[in-house]
Amino acid sequence: MSGFVADVRKIFFSFLAVLMISVPVMGQQAIFTVEGQVSPQVNEDRSVTFRIHAPKAVKVEVRGDFLSSGKGGWGSAELTEGESGVWSWTSAPLESELYSYVFMVDGMQMLDPSNVFLMRDVRSLMNIFIVPGEKGDLYSVKDVRHGTVSKVWYDSPSLGMSRRMTVYTPAGYEDSGSRRYPVLYLLHGMGGDEDAWMTLGRATQILDNLIAVGKAEPMIVVMPNGNAALPSAPGEGPDGLYQPITRPEKSMEGSYETSFMEIVDYVDGHYRTVRKAEGRAVAGLSMGGFHSFHISKQYPGTFGYVGLFSATVPRKGGGDGVYSDFDRKIARQFSDGVELYYIAIGKDDFLYDENVWLRQYMDSHGYPYEYHESEGGHTWRNWRVYLSDFLQKLF
């Protein structure tokens, strides 16, 4: 290292050393904090050790989706106090997966102060960790070529606002000249937004990894905001830093589905897309499955592939606008031809019965579909698997 750079580093790091004396440091010039614990620590045998410094606590628990209480729910385990007020607990070896957890300190829920990796699910923040292996690797950033993820605003005249969406373009898109790409429109559930599939759903990582090994076609993936009353995810729009709403207005009353071709037109107008049904898919989870169900039959000849993941589905026909002429629109959809109609749900999902009804409806009319039934319920753990499976069947 050259002399003057060494000098600069010395000055700078001397300053850092001062900052690092107290834990955590949050003074005026303290841009660095130090946490002494390693937590969570994923061990060689795939067990996981949790640690937290809580010298005054009487009871410390970890709650997580890896601590099953019955049918895949969140359970808890008590940490044991060790030296210097550091509590710890080590799990049994875990299956490869992306897991979520929080700490409970004397009954108060808090995040792990040693782990900066979080996910937000509507109003809940949770720490995450990944146990490597099959699924964990699929959900991790690997040393492969990466797509570009963009936050894009489009104008929606019918909803009267500019709206934010997430667009994934696959690795190589920028350097592939006039090549056109198929498009998957991937829709979130109730309380979600245009960020949900990229954070909770790990869609970026799944897409990068499946495309890299040739298991999925290079495709554009468009993730709009399905709440017709909202322009964007909480905090990303002109309404400021409001608390996320679990039941936004105008989520399942037709406005969004009616406006959907504004999104398709924007995408076709700004990206090199395959502009026919064989090059378009629409899929979504829960409410997004409901949206996909209606959107796919509302616009004939537009979407060749449909994916309903734990979908909310109507039990009977009727309604206005996009919901009208239920039977006739589905009949036309299948008469025009559907490349793939994919239905997936978990055995314990609260929407299971609605999906039984849907399958019976499809069967009774002879509409072909592919059905995937998994363990578990209405969870992102299932939706990541459904997405990973669905992507390999597209285009």
Place this chain on the structure above:
Amino acid sequence: MSGFVADVRKIFFSFLAVLMISVPVMGQQAIFTVEGQVSPQVNEDRSVTFRIHAPKAVKVEVRGDFLSSGKGGWGSAELTEGESGVWSWTSAPLESELYSYVFMVDGMQMLDPSNVFLMRDVRSLMNIFIVPGEKGDLYSVKDVRHGTVSKVWYDSPSLGMSRRMTVYTPAGYEDSGSRRYPVLYLLHGMGGDEDAWMTLGRATQILDNLIAVGKAEPMIVVMPNGNAALPSAPGEGPDGLYQPITRPEKSMEGSYETSFMEIVDYVDGHYRTVRKAEGRAVAGLSMGGFHSFHISKQYPGTFGYVGLFSATVPRKGGGDGVYSDFDRKIARQFSDGVELYYIAIGKDDFLYDENVWLRQYMDSHGYPYEYHESEGGHTWRNWRVYLSDFLQKLF
């Protein structure tokens, strides 16, 4: 609302109602949690009320950058326990600003469970809130046209890896035909990454808002990762969910500065840029100011505008490679012509003396520069102001 949709909503919301009985709910199918408190609450008079449910706590404090302890540091205030274990405290009216805070519950630092809005600064997570007004509005998403923010990976042959960067393209970029745009390369500090300016620096909002009112030229802003040993921000690269490093290797030893034209070439090759010095600026904070200092003199005729925000600067010439021939390179830089050389620092910044030296050096050689001295120290609060000021002087 049509009949069948009403049915679906009824089923769905009945299920939600069950979920909402317990607080917070984190069961298997609990995709929604409920927090009873509103916190923080920004009041009409710009005071702010903090609340937290902590029935077993003995002492609850809020710590934040709005509670000045001396020269702008973080102070604390004690909350008072009210009914049902809800603690609260209301600040004095605050100046318009983006503020950060955490709670201390019986000495344990924790985030506000009622506020999902966070920022990460190296290893620290902090809640944020905005007090509206001049600065607060500038840092907020307003009802204006928005640029696109993309996470892009470029190949760096010299560093031997694919690397992630953030690219802002201004509103209208996609629809402006062959129009070319100037580019600001905006660099982060030690321990930061390609996300820092967009999160802590509110660069997206500042750019959108200044461009919307004509105070800044529409420009492309490129925010690379300045840690030559790392491909990306923590958790966004192949190294997985590791804890952020305050002192990454190869941050200030020349590799990054030497590789920098790979970034410029990528940007010029993939965006409609103005490919001359009058259309390029490089600016950065702290370590990023150090990088900007060296990069701007290393590549003659490349950067017409230079911004050093609380920069680390070398006190004497010498060194190898990009650091060599200090005097000669600066002489050439100013002989070629510099549109703007902008130096900004706070009176309490620990790098103040180095910047005094820099100004003396510039003065002694007759190199023109613009100097902005502010209150306060080495803080994002200052860097947001410097950026907002600098942007209005560009192109």
